[in-house]
Amino acid sequence: MTSNSKLLGAAALAGVLVLTGCTAGSTSSGNASSGDKRTLTFLTFETPNLDAKYWDAAIARASAKVPGVTIKKLVAPSSDRTGYAKQLDSTGQFPDIMIGLNPAGFAQAGKLVEWSDTDLANYAQPRANTYGGKVYQLPFSTQTTLVYYNKSNFAEAGIDAPPRTYAELLDDSAKLKAKGFNPFVVGGGGKDSWADMFPLMCTVASEVYKETPDWLSQRAAGKVKFTDKAFVAAAQKVADLAGKGYIDRAGLSRSYSDTEQAFRDGKGAMYPMGSWFSASADTKKPSFDTGVFAWPTDQGASALPSNTGGGMTVSSKAPDVELAKKWAKAFMEDTENLNAGVKADGLIIDIKGYAAPDDMGPVYKETVAAYRQAQTANGIVHSFSQETGDGSLPPGLADKAAAGVQDLLSGRMTASQFGTYMDEQWDKATR
Known part of the structure; x- marks a missing residue:
């Protein structure tokens, strides 16, 4: 990572x-x-x-x-x-x-x-x-981004299966919040600002990369911009999750390790994170059973961000x-x-x-199964901010994106403003 x-x-x-x-x-x-x-x-x-x-x-x-x-x-x-x-x-x-x-x-x-x-x-x-x-x-090796979830919280909120569409994800979030559970654990404070990127990685996968796999190459060629409808829609979904209270803004200052610990301590039902968390979940099992699902798209098609x-x-x-x-x-x-x-x-x-x-544990096995399922469904897409090779972000721009996501999640920046910010940072990075 x-x-x-x-x-x-x-x-x-x-x-x-x-x-x-x-x-x-x-x-x-x-x-x-x-x-x-x-x-x-x-x-x-x-x-x-x-x-x-x-x-x-x-x-x-x-x-x-x-x-x-x-x-x-x-x-x-x-x-x-x-x-x-x-x-x-x-x-x-x-x-x-x-x-x-x-x-x-x-x-x-x-x-x-x-x-x-x-x-x-x-x-x-x-x-x-x-x-x-x-x-x-x-x-x-491959690392991918999935959603790890507290099965006990889901059961108490009357949710019997992981969401298959984005509408179901929102519905489940509402049910969890109504039961007093913080739906999403997201951090990224201090030097660990990169850790706030995972919800955006998932929405860019579904809103942008699913339809346009070479989007960043097109951005380099000047054919698309971050202010275009697709990217702004991805940012808007993230902003809406925070605006509805599904992402606890008070937790954004947590370091990466403190964010993981917050999920372990039951301070949130869902934890969007890299697949490396599966090893931790199996080695140091929380007090609850941990499940795994891929962040869903609007129609339920597979769009799993991987690198x-x-x-x-x-x-x-x-x-x-x-x-x-x-x-x-x-x-x-x-x-x-x-x-x-x-x-x-x-x-x-x-x-x-x-x-x-x-002897690998159940969370790792479920993680690999989710990745293989996406492979079979031709649903593997790039992981925004983690791309390497031709068609990746210019050096340093991932850092700027993470800083912008902090403002997006906190409400200091709208989705449209985030798109403008990213275009400005792209121009600075490529001069």
């Missing part, structure tokens, strides 16, 4: 690297080589699901398969490793290997190595994210590019690493022949 925050200043960067760097497989060294070993820097991030212990174990497994490599781990100060990578690049410290990086900008500038068809032979969707027809990130990618990118200036690629593939394709990622972060793996562990 991604998040956005103000990053540390360049003057503090050297100190940050000293504090976050560590090695796996050999002794620490900042040199390009150490004895007969080659030292490569690896930029990652940490979350409550993917903590230091998880990354160190995964690094060690990959390093055991690639003799001659010493990995120096660099940890981004926030989940925004793309912004941190840009900062490192500006000071001549661009990492050799990175995971979950948004390649936009880096790829076009020649800073990343292309993955060949041979490199991608094991991947189920090898061309999920291309830049000018080339692949710069291993597309090893496939998330894997390794390699710097074109790495001290040993081929060795860096070999280590990156070893990390991505190691079964134990994949299993650990599935268990820790609810990943839906897109590597041929891979099967998730049999």
Whole structure:
């Protein structure tokens, strides 16, 4: 997953690297080589699901398969490793290997190595994210946005099944509110402003991307605008949910982790969130049973926002590019690493022949089933603000969108004003 925050200043960067760097497989060294070993820097991030212990174990497994490599781990100060990578690049410290990086900008500038068809032979969707027809990130997993819900709240409100249309979603929200339940848990305060985007991701999927899958490419070509009817309609649905009191405005200041905890604590019946929540729901089960459904469209057709990618990118200036690629593939394709990622972060793996562990919990299994059902129904669409590859938001615009959604949800900005704001931010980002 991604998040956005103000990053540390360049003057503090050297100190940050000293504090976050560590090695796996050999002794620490900042040199390009150490004895007969080659030292490569690896930029990652940490979350409550993917903590230091998880990354160190995964690094060690990959390093055991690639003799001659010493990995120096660099940890981004926030989940925004793309912004941190840009900062490192500006000071001549661009990492050799990175995971979950948004390649936009880096790829076009020649800073990343292309993955060949041979490199991608094991991947189920090898061309999920291309830049000018080339692949710069291993597309090893999918993350999607679903609605996780409190089955007890639904039952008490007399709701016997998840909504199948948007009208039913509104009706269910009214029933929940009448029973004293906050219908939706949504946060996104402080550095976690990205977390407020999930309702809009879902409405853009249904109102915009379902009918026009290449909408952002058309926006880049000047054929459509954010002030057009379809996008404003998507924003209006989100504004209406807050206006009706279905999204608790008081909760918008919560951090990502506090927002998840609020759902766990029963402070809301529905939690629109990335599929990684499924791992948390199964590992640390709330006091209630958690269900899963895809955000419904007006007519009930499938429009599930999803993003496939998330894997390794390699710097074109790495001290040993081929060795860096070999280590990156070893990390991505190691079964134990994949299993650990599935268990820790609810990943839906897109590597041929891979099967998730049999003991995965019910929320994860329902999450995967919802994704597969959308695939079968030809209902997979892009995930607004999370796109990568050709036809994605310009760098930095996702941050601006999240800031605008705060104003949209709080009532400080109308849907039409949000569309105007997004067009203005697009123009600034592409000058």
